[in-house]
Amino acid sequence: MNDPFHRPEKQPLYAAVRxxxxxxxxxxxxxxxxxxxxxxALADEFQVSQGTVRKALDDLAARNLVVRRQGKGTFVAAHTPERALFHFFHIVADDGARELPTKSRVLSCRRRRPDREEAAALHLARADRVVEIRRIREMDGKAAITETVCVPAQWFPDLDKRAIEEVPNELYQMYEERYGITVHRASEKLRAVSASSENADQLGIKPGSPLLEISRVAETLDGRPVELRRSRCLTDGRHYQSVIV
Amino acid sequence: MNDPFHRPEKQPLYAAVRxxxxxxxxxxxxxxxxxxxxxxALADEFQVSQGTVRKALDDLAARNLVVRRQGKGTFVAAHTPERALFHFFHIVADDGARELPTKSRVLSCRRRRPDREEAAALHLARADRVVEIRRIREMDGKAAITETVCVPAQWFPDLDKRAIEEVPNELYQMYEERYGITVHRASEKLRAVSASSENADQLGIKPGSPLLEISRVAETLDGRPVELRRSRCLTDGRHYQSVIV
DNA sequence: TCTTATAACTCTTATATAAGACTTGAGGAG
DNA sequence: CTCCTCAAGTCTTATATAAGAGTTATAAGA
Structure with missing residues (x-):
């Protein structure tokens, strides 16, 4: 057959289109x-029927990779600020209100070698470089989260050189717009830990207070890890919301 | 039209079948x-084409409500022990191994009035009754989780009278088999808390140690809350795993 | 002449049906 | 006991029709 696209073996047509x-x-x-x-147009290009293309696109839509709107068209899903926050930020006030971290104070932004944990999480060699951003995020007017974000320097060439004020509150949209890297999924590990003296200073609490530690690895569409983010959250009047479907 | 099933207004056919x-x-x-x-058979019954039924069933399969197997048939999803654990139990060893709580020691099992939080979560009046099960779950041979499970007594008539030894490690399968109640989805709230002296005793740690508190409300298919489960976990060499897709 | 309302048209996705291919499991022939 | 056949399922693909959303052209009115 004269396939303009790759079809390994017994894969269904719609899967190949997908x-x-x-x-x-x-x-x-x-x-x-x-x-x-x-x-x-796609049906014509791939020499299949419109229904087959439809099934392929439905599949992608089910995975939130595209958004379909009748009469308008099918669009590649983008990181709107809302989507990014609703999707990736799971800290919620106890009354259910979604108070988002409006402000964040960047403490430092530098380029360095990865530690062992970072190298493993980001699939880097110890000789590679990462850009590390440390910041404190406020919720409801008070410091609530300390965060250390690590990304491979090679994919974010000049990130460390950007002025601290230039780093926006929501990073993923910047990753996408400025570096063409779309964060698609993430895996988070949660633990209860005791606040270090540094944490205590930063958050205005007593050392040893319980904090919720969130260690997130964010991945691109093709499964490459792009970010390791370690956060420590004050869960006082707040909680991490997880829905199991 | 002569519909044997309910079709409110402009709902698509397949949705009505679904x-x-x-x-x-x-x-x-x-x-x-x-x-x-x-x-x-369904197509014949509802007087629609097989493709329409197919779309309805695909929809249900996408929500994990039915399982389809080519050549065999379509089945209502059941709580196999594996599914229950993999789906609802998110505590994982740090090395990624899925060590499951093999043993659990039931401390008490009694019938009482709900407190304010329980009444709110389970949509009960204060005059109603709940059955409370308290237990300690072991992982890797050591006490790791204290758990208080609360369910409406009216739906679990004789649960409080069952011998303590009769309560299995995995409850959801029992809910389904013995009481006909299928837990379908759940929502969990996570916090970091300090171990009370009681927690400390139960888990063999120092009072004030950080614990991961998980407060879960489980719901049936039609959205009725059936269980409030409050757990406190020792996250030492373990973590709560959450995947964001 | 300029503006505005609207009808007609075109492009898009959504829904419904039908037909043939594939998969599984059970039962009978050897 | 093994292999073959067949029936009953679902899976894949194709086609036709419906419905939503812009775009454009036209004509009426100020």
Whole structure:
């Protein structure tokens, strides 16, 4: 058959179409926010019926990779500020209100070698470099979270040189817009820990107070880890919300 | 039209079929593990095409309500021990190994009035009754979790009278098999807290040590809360794993 | 002439149906 | 006991029709 796209063996047609589109998204050929070709256009291109393309796109939509709107078109999912926060920020006030961290104070932003944990999480060699951002995020007007963000320096060339004021509160949108890196999924490990004296200073609490430690590894579409983020949160009148479906 | 099933207004056909099947599952007419009628049988019954039924069932499968197996049939999802644990138990060893709580020691099992928090979470009046089970779960041979489970007494008639030894380690399968109540989704709130002296005794740690508190509300298919479970976990060499997709 | 309302058209996704292919398990022939 | 066949499922693909959302052209009115 004269396939303009790759079809290994016994894979269904719609899966091949899905993967072909996925490939274009992953490679950046289709950027977040872009409109995909119409179902008929894709059907024509891949020499399949519109229903087959439809199934492929439905599949992608089910994974939140594209957004479909009747009459308008199909679009590559983008990191809107809301989506980023609602999706990746799980700290919620006890009354259920979603108070978001409005302000964040950057303590430092520098380039250095990764420690063992960072190298493992980000699949780096010890000789590679990471950019580390340390900051304190406020919620409800008070310091609530200390955060250390680590990303591979090679993918974020000049991040360490940017002025501290330039680092926005929400990083993922910047990753996408400025470096073309879309964070798609993340895995978080939660622990209860005692506040160090440094934590205590930063958050205005007593050393030894219990803090919720969140260690997040964020990944791109193709599964490459792009960020290790270690946070310590004051869960006083707040909690981490997790929904099991 | 001569609809044997309810179709409010401008709802698509497949959605009506989906809801009709959902209704049968929710009402217990189709119990977990049961095989559904075939696509053609349902199509005949509802006077629609097989493709429409297929779309309805695909929808249910996407929500993990049914399991489809080519050549065999479509089945109502059941709480196998594995599914229950993998799905609802998120404590994992730091090396990634999934060590599950093999043993649990039941401390008490009694019937009483709900406190304010329980009444709110379970949608009960203060005059109603709950059954409370308190237990300690072991991981890797050591006490690791203290747990207080609260369920409405009306739905679990004789649960408090069952011998303590009869309470299995995994409760959800028992809920389903013995009381016909299927836990379908849950929402968990996580906090870092200090161990009380009672916690300290139970877990063999010092009072004031940080513990991960998990407060879970479990719901049935139709959204009714059936269980409030408050756990306090020792996150020493372990963590709570959360995946954000 | 400029503005505005609206009808017609086009492009898009959504829904419904049908037909053939594949998978599984059970039962009978050898 | 083994292999084959077949029936009953679901899975894949294709096609037709419906419905939503812009765009453009036209005509009426100020």
């Amino acid at each position: 993967d072909a589109v996925l490939e274009r998204i992953g490679s950046g050929l289709l950027a977040p926010g872009d409109m995909l070709p119409s179902e008929f | 809801d009709a099947v959902l209704e049968r599952i929710g009402s217990g007419l189709l119990a977990p593990g049961d095989m559904l009628p075939s696509e053609f």
